[in-house]
Amino acid sequence: xxxxxxxxxxxxxxxxxxxxxxxxxxxxxxxxxxxxxxxxxxxxxxxxxxxxxxxxxxxxxxxxxxxxxxxxxxxxxxxxxxxxxxxxxxxxxxxxxxxxxxxxxxxxxxxxxxxxxxxxxxxxxxxxxxxxxxx
Amino acid sequence: xxxxxxxxxxxxxxxxxxxxxxxxxxxxxxxxxxxxxxxxxxxxxxxxxxxxxxxxxxxxxxxxxxxxxxxxxxxxxxxxxxxxxxxxxxxxxxxxxxxxxxxxxxxxxxxxxxxxxxxxxxxxxxxxxxxxxxx
DNA sequence: ATATTTGTAATATATTTTATTACAGTATGA
DNA sequence: TCATACTGTAATAAAATATATTACAAATAT
Numbered sequence: 001x002x003x004x005x006x007x008x009x010x011x012x013x014x015x016x017x018x019x020x021x022x023x024x025x026x027x028x029x030x031x032x033x034x035x036x037x038x039x040x041x042x043x044x045x046x047x048x049x050x051x052x053x054x055x056x057x058x059x060x061x062x063x064x065x066x067x068x069x070x071x072x073x074x075x076x077x078x079x080x081x082x083x084x085x086x087x088x089x090x091x092x093x094x095x096x097x098x099x100x101x102x103x104x105x106x107x108x109x110x111x112x113x114x115x116x117x118x119x120x121x122x123x124x125x126x127x128x129x130x131x132x133x134x135x
Numbered sequence: 136x137x138x139x140x141x142x143x144x145x146x147x148x149x150x151x152x153x154x155x156x157x158x159x160x161x162x163x164x165x166x167x168x169x170x171x172x173x174x175x176x177x178x179x180x181x182x183x184x185x186x187x188x189x190x191x192x193x194x195x196x197x198x199x200x201x202x203x204x205x206x207x208x209x210x211x212x213x214x215x216x217x218x219x220x221x222x223x224x225x226x227x228x229x230x231x232x233x234x235x236x237x238x239x240x241x242x243x244x245x246x247x248x249x250x251x252x253x254x255x256x257x258x259x260x261x262x263x264x265x266x267x268x269x270x
Numbered sequence: 271a272t273a274t275t276t277g278t279a280a281t282a283t284a285t286t287t288t289a290t291t292a293c294a295g296t297a298t299g300a
Numbered sequence: 301t302c303a304t305a306c307t308g309t310a311a312t313a314a315a316a317t318a319t320a321t322t323a324c325a326a327a328t329a330t
Contacts, residue, residue, distance in 0.1 A: 002137060002223040003287060007243055011225065014235050025306065032236045034227040036289050041308065058297025059305040074246075087141040087213065091285095091319070092169040100149050100270050101167045107269050108142055111209075111261075118253045126246075134242050135235050138318060160275065171320050176277065193328025194274040226288065226316095 005081040008033060009043050010131065013077065016053060017069045017132040023055075023062030050080050069132060075123035086112040140216040143168060144178050145266065148212065151188060152204045152267040158190075158197030185215050204267060210258035 011033050015024060026044065030037040044063050047053045052072065055063045089108060094101035146168050150159060161179065165172040179198050182188045187207065190198045224243060229236035 004223045004225040007224045007239070010243070011229070011235065011239050014239070018235060023306095027306085032230045032233040033225050034229050034236070035225055038290075038309085039288065045308075055307065056297080057295075057307045059303095060298060061296080061306045063307090086137065087217065088137040088139045089142045090139040090146065090168050090170055094146070094169050095167045098167040100146065100153065101169070103270050104142070104146050104149070107266065108145070111266075115254055115257060118257055119250055122250060122253055131242065131246075135238050140318095158275095162275085173278085173321075174319065180277075190276065191328080192276045192326075194272095195329055196275045196327080198276090 005043065006078060008035065008039070009047065009077055009081050010074075012040065012043055012047070012063075013052070013065070013069075013072075013128055014132045014135060016063065016065045017128055018135065020065060020069075023060065023064050025062040028062070046080060052080075069129040070127050072128045073124050074126045074128070074131060075120050077128070078119070078123050087115075140178065141213060143170065143174070144182065144212055144216050145209075147175065147178055147182070147198075148187070148200070148204075148207075148263055149267045149270060151198065151200045152263055153270065155200060155204075158195065158199050160197040163197070181215060185211075187215075204263040207263045208259050209261045209263070209266060210255050212263070213254070213258050 012029055015029055015032060026037040026040040030040045033040065044053060044055065047063075048055060052065065052067055053063050054066050055061065086108075089105055094104050096102050147164055150164055150167060161172040161175040165175045168175065179188060179190065182198075183190060187200065187202055188198050189201050190196065224240055229239050231237050
């Protein structure tokens, strides 16, 4: 399984891009995603820590973008939600007495690093504006 | 979280490549991965359904490769364990009344398809033999 | 025959993800 | 100023997934 963090974050940012002049409430955003508003606020907290959005508390409060959607790439969003993509590791520490067990995680890690490079190159070319314009 | 299926399967196949003339028991393989033997047998069942390995039951039984490790790519292994890589979807059905909710999954899906193409191209170039030679 | 191994089902445990509840703090505006 | 509507965050619960364990029938080597 993979968590929905990236998808949720993109969804939030797309909505904020579509309504650049409004402070959108977590309730409203949650209604579009069909998700609990608390979880929306958690992802927004993450976006805030990266200075992509600002929030206003209190009545008529909500969240809006602080950056131009053409200046932020999906790569940046990807890095805010996952550090890396990987195809997984076995849960337990492999047997260090075995030549394969000893090196497997390092070799998988090298493989995954290369995959991440490719994904990053691709996501670097797509801005939030590009993505939002599809809607 | 991501399941360890791919990593476990690669580990199994690497061991089988290293001992091409032996039937390795699930117990032995599990000892290298540090995993329950039943889970090893489950992944082997999957490999068998793809005709990459054969097993022998009974005493001194086990599993061995049926293919040349230079003829099988990591892409094929990837496809046997995951169908696709994706960066996730929000769990619930997004709101179809919302222009963003209505299209978000399709747009994410398109994005992920492109990512999968890139990953596939990369994994296509690496054979099981290549991977095993790193050990 | 006995011991060892696969194959598989059933069940349990652990972990992760998502949801809910609760409430303090803040701003709006009637 | 006071009711209302938000954010922020913690604590807890529920659901989903991943991994582990137990059990045992069937197969086969010696």
